[in-house]
Amino acid sequence: MEVSQRAPRKTHGIEIVLILMVGVMCLRGAECRKERIRSSLEYRAINCRAHSASLTDFGGVGDGKTLNTKAFKDAISHLSRFASSGGAQLLVPAGKWLTGSFNLTSHFTLYLHKDAVLLASQDINEWPLIKPLPSYGHGRDAPGGRYISFIFGTNLTDVVITGDNGKIDGQGALWWQKFRGGKLRYTRPYMIEIMYSDNIQISNVKLVNSPAWNIHPIYSSNILVQGVTILAPIRSPNTDGVNPDSCTNTRIEDCYIVSGDDCVAIKSGWDEYGIAFGMPTKQVVIRRLTCISPTSAAIALGSEMSGGIQDVRAEDITAINTESGVRIKTSVGRGAYVKDIYVRGMKLNTMKWAFWMTPNYGSHPDNHYDHHAIPVIQGINYRDIVGKNVSMAAQLEGIPGHPFSSICMSNVTLKMNPESKKVPWTCSDIKGITSFVTPRPCNLFSDQGQGKVRSCYFPHETLPIDKIELKKCSYHGMNSLN
Numbered sequence: 001m002e003v004s005q006r007a008p009r010k011t012h013g014i015e016i017v018l019i020l021m022v023g024v025m026c027l028r029g030a031e032c033r034k035e036r037i038r039s040s041l042e043y044r045a046i047n048c049r050a051h052s053a054s055l056t057d058f059g060g061v062g063d064g065k066t067l068n069t070k071a072f073k074d075a076i077s078h079l080s081r082f083a084s085s086g087g088a089q090l091l092v093p094a095g096k097w098l099t100g101s102f103n104l105t106s107h108f109t110l111y112l113h114k115d116a117v118l119l120a121s122q123d124i125n126e127w128p129l130i131k132p133l134p135s136y137g138h139g140r141d142a143p144g145g146r147y148i149s150f151i152f153g154t155n156l157t158d159v160v161i162t163g164d165n166g167k168i169d170g171q172g173a174l175w176w177q178k179f180r181g182g183k184l185r186y187t188r189p190y191m192i193e194i195m196y197s198d199n200i201q202i203s204n205v206k207l208v209n210s211p212a213w214n215i216h217p218i219y220s221s222n223i224l225v226q227g228v229t230i231l232a233p234i235r236s237p238n239t240d241g242v243n244p245d246s247c248t249n250t251r252i253e254d255c256y257i258v259s260g261d262d263c264v265a266i267k268s269g270w271d272e273y274g275i276a277f278g279m280p281t282k283q284v285v286i287r288r289l290t291c292i293s294p295t296s297a298a299i300a301l302g303s304e305m306s307g308g309i310q311d312v313r314a315e316d317i318t319a320i321n322t323e324s325g326v327r328i329k330t331s332v333g334r335g336a337y338v339k340d341i342y343v344r345g346m347k348l349n350t351m352k353w354a355f356w357m358t359p360n361y362g363s364h365p366d367n368h369y370d371h372h373a374i375p376v377i378q379g380i381n382y383r384d385i386v387g388k389n390v391s392m393a394a395q396l397e398g399i400p401g402h403p404f405s406s407i408c409m410s411n412v413t414l415k416m417n418p419e420s421k422k423v424p425w426t427c428s429d430i431k432g433i434t435s436f437v438t439p440r441p442c443n444l445f446s447d448q449g450q451g452k453v454r455s456c457y458f459p460h461e462t463l464p465i466d467k468i469e470l471k472k473c474s475y476h477g478m479n480s481l482n
Contacts, residue, residue, distance in 0.1 A: 050086025062095020112166025
C-alpha cells in the first residue's frame with residue numbers, strides 16, 4: 001500500500017508573523033499589567049467602598065481647560081445611588097481638572113491620584129450663592145450671603161476626601177484681589193466645607209491657594225484631618241488652615257501648613273448669633289502640626305467663640321516664623337467660654353509672642369451684640385515648651401473685673417531675640433500659676449518656685465475620636481456603574 005506523502009508546507013513566514021504577534025501581545029500584556037498596577041490604588045479610610053468609578057467615565061477631561069463641573073455633578077449624583085449598598089468611590093485620575101463648585105454625598109470617597117490637580121474655576125457664575133451661617137448671622141466679608149465652598153457637603157454621613165497627595169488648587173488670587181479692593185458683595189468661598197455631618201475624613205491631599213479658609217467643618221462631629229498639606233502665600237488674606245467650628249470630636253494630625261492666617265483656628269459662632277445657636281466646639285485633638293504663619297498663630301481659639309470652646313488638646317507642635325504659638329482672642333459681646341485647654345510639647349522658632357491672649361478682638365457682625373455678654377477664659381494649661389528667637393514671651397490681657405483665670409505654665413524655656421527692645425511679659429487682669437518658666441513671668445502669676453515644681457495638667461483619658469481605626473481600602477480601576 002502506497003503511503004501518500006503531502007507536500008511540505010511553507011510555514012516560515014507564518015511562524016515569523018505568529019512570533020511577532022505573540023511578542024506584541026506579551027508587550028501589550030506587560031503594559032496592561034502595568035496599567036492595572038497603576039490603577040490599583042490602596043489607601044486607608046474610615047470606610048471602604050463596594051463600587052468604583054473614574055471621572056472620565058462621566059466625560060471628564062483633564063486638560064486644564066475643559067470645564068468639568070457637569071462631570072463631577074453627574075458622577076456624584078450617579079454614585080449616590082450606591083449609598084445603601086456599600087457606598088462608592090470616585091477616582092480623579094492624573095491630569096488638570098478645571099471645575100466649579102460641587103457637592104459631595106454620603107457613604108462616598110473622593111480619591112485624587114498623585115498627579116491629579118483640581119483647578120477651581122475663575123468664573124464666578126460657577127460659584128452659587130448660599131445663605132449665611134446661622135451661628136454667624138451674615139457673611140464675614142460682606143453683610144449678605146456667601147459663595148458656596150469649592151467642595152461642599154451638608155447633612156452627610158461617612159465622607160472621605162483622600163488621595164496620594166493629589167492637589168486641590170483654589171486659584172485664590174482673583175478672590176484676594178477682590179477682597180483687598182473692596183469689590184466683594186458676598187463672602188468668599190472656602191476650599192472645603194462640610195456642614196451638619198458626621199464621620200468625615202480629609203487626608204493625604206494638598207490644598208493650595210484657597211480663596212479664604214481651607215478646611216471648615218461646621219455643626220459636625222467625628223472629623224479626622226490627617227496628613228494634609230496646606231500652602232498659601234503668607235500675605236494672602238484669611239487663608240486659615242483648619243477651622244473646626246461648632247464641632248465635637250475632631251482630630252487634626254500630621255499636617256504641614258503655611259498660611260496667611262491661623263494654621264488651626266477653633267471657632268463656635270459670632271456674638272449674639274453664636275450665643276443663640278449655642279453649639280460649642282469640644283473634644284479637639286491637635287498633634288504633630290508644623291506651622292508657618294508670620295502674621296498669625298499656630299493655634300488660635302476664637303475670636304468667634306460664642307457657642308463656647310472646651311477640651312482642646314494640642315501636643316507635639318512646631319511653629320516657625322509665626323506670630324504666636326497659641327493665641328486666645330475674644331471680645332465683650334462674644335459671651336460663652338474658652339476653658340480646659342491643654343498644650344504640651346511645643347517647639348517655637350522665630351516668634352513675636354509665644355503666648356497671646358486678648359479681649360479686644362473687636363470685630364462684630366453688627367451693632368446688636370450684647371454689651372453684657374462677657375466671655376469666660378479659664379483652665380488654660382501650657383507645659384513642656386521651648387522657643388528661640390522670641391521677641392516677647394507673652395502678652396496676656398484679661399477683662400477688667402473679669403480676669404482670665406486658672407492659667408498654668410510649667411517647664412517653659414524661651415530664649416529671647418537679643419535685638420528685641422520689648423518687655424518679655426505684658427500682663428493685665430489675669431490669674432494663674434507658673435513653675436520653672438524662663439524668662440521670669442509677670443507678677444500676676446504665682447510662681448511655685450524650684451522646690452515646688454509641678455506640671456500643668458494634660459488629660460490621660462482617650463477621646464472617642466482617637467478610637468477610630470482606619471481600614472485598608474483599594475481602588476482596582478474597574479468601574480461599577482450598573
